Amino acid sequence: xEERPLILISNDDGVFAxxxxxxxxxxxxxxxxxxxxMSHAITVERPIRINKLQEEEGLSIYSCSGTPVDCVKLxxxxxxxxxxxxxxxxxxxxxxxSISVLYSGxxxxxxxxxxxxxxxxxxxxxxxxxxxxxxxxxxxxARIFQKVAEFGLPDGIxxxxxxxxxxxxxxxxxxxxxxxxxxxFEQRTDPHxxxxxxxxxxxxxxxxxxRDTDTFALLNGFVSVVPVTTDLTAYTAFHFMQKWKF
Numbered sequence: 001x002e003e004r005p006l007i008l009i010s011n012d013d014g015v016f017a018x019x020x021x022x023x024x025x026x027x028x029x030x031x032x033x034x035x036x037x038m039s040h041a042i043t044v045e046r047p048i049r050i051n052k053l054q055e056e057e058g059l060s061i062y063s064c065s066g067t068p069v070d071c072v073k074l075x076x077x078x079x080x081x082x083x084x085x086x087x088x089x090x091x092x093x094x095x096x097x098s099i100s101v102l103y104s105g106x107x108x109x110x111x112x113x114x115x116x117x118x119x120x121x122x123x124x125x126x127x128x129x130x131x132x133x134x135x136x137x138x139x140x141x142a143r144i145f146q147k148v149a150e151f152g153l154p155d156g157i158x159x160x161x162x163x164x165x166x167x168x169x170x171x172x173x174x175x176x177x178x179x180x181x182x183x184x185f186e187q188r189t190d191p192h193x194x195x196x197x198x199x200x201x202x203x204x205x206x207x208x209x210x211r212d213t214d215t216f217a218l219l220n221g222f223v224s225v226v227p228v229t230t231d232l233t234a235y236t237a238f239h240f241m242q243k244w245k246f
Contacts, residue, residue: 004058005031005085005149008113010071011092012105015053015063019091019125022134026141027088028058030149050074068109076116087113088145090123091137093130095162097214098177098203101228107160114158114230119148121158126218127165137163140171140223153227160226162218174224177213178206 007027011020048070054061062079064071068089076083089109096104106122113120121144125137140163153159160176183201190196205215214224 006080006082007031008072008075008080008084008087008118010068010075010087010089010109012068012089012109013093015061017093018130018132019093019134019137022138023088023091023123023141024059026138026145029142030145031085048074050079068105069112072109072112072116076118083116084113084118086145086148087116087118087120088123088141089113089121090125091134091141091163092122092124093132094124094128095126095218096122096124096160097162097218097224098179098205099181101160101176101226107158107228110158110160111228111230114156114228117155119153119158121145121148121161123161123163125163125165132165136168140168143171144223144225156230157227158230160214160224160228162214162224162226164218164221164223167221168223169221171223171225172217174214174217174226175212176226176228177210177215179204179215180206 007030009020009023009027011017011023013019048064048066050065051063052060053063064074066074072087087110089106092104092106096107101107104122104124106124110120110122123137123141125132125134127133140161144159144161148159181201182204183199185197185199188196188198207213210216214226217224
């Protein structure tokens, strides 16, 4: 009998998050799925603890006191007997389009898998509620995972997949929207009279007329699939910097 792939699943919403539970259900159809449960943050100044929460045939569930990236690092180096065949992260409660890819713990886990040379995907649903309906999202996860399992991914590339909340009209290959969060901080006072700050703000889309972006796809009912590279080199800047003299 053909050996089923080893699939590592992680997220940044916690081990009991609905999106993670739904993702595990989808991945059970495809392989053995050990599951470990902040942008690309790692823990360096305090110990990391892991706890095995569940063990059954084809599924091991762990919780980790660290970040999503810590989860992937620990799984690959200490928990698993071999590198997983795939790293699947999510399903995140809330979209991770545009610049959010740099802040997303969901994508942090996927990017870490990519760094290890493992085909990796981060999935997010554009619904921030804990009662979100993942029925359609699970079908999207299955379709995209099947393609990655069949064709693989280029070295140094992972996928950032965002799924609309309502009707899914189709799947678009998209690019990351140029935009940023306009962050504002409200100054508040706690019950002990100490000042603290609460971050608020809104997203500023710098190209809201563009039709090939992840934000446009999501707002118009399409799944956006953005290939993300671990190489952050701005190659187009070399021509500009040639005028510098040292």
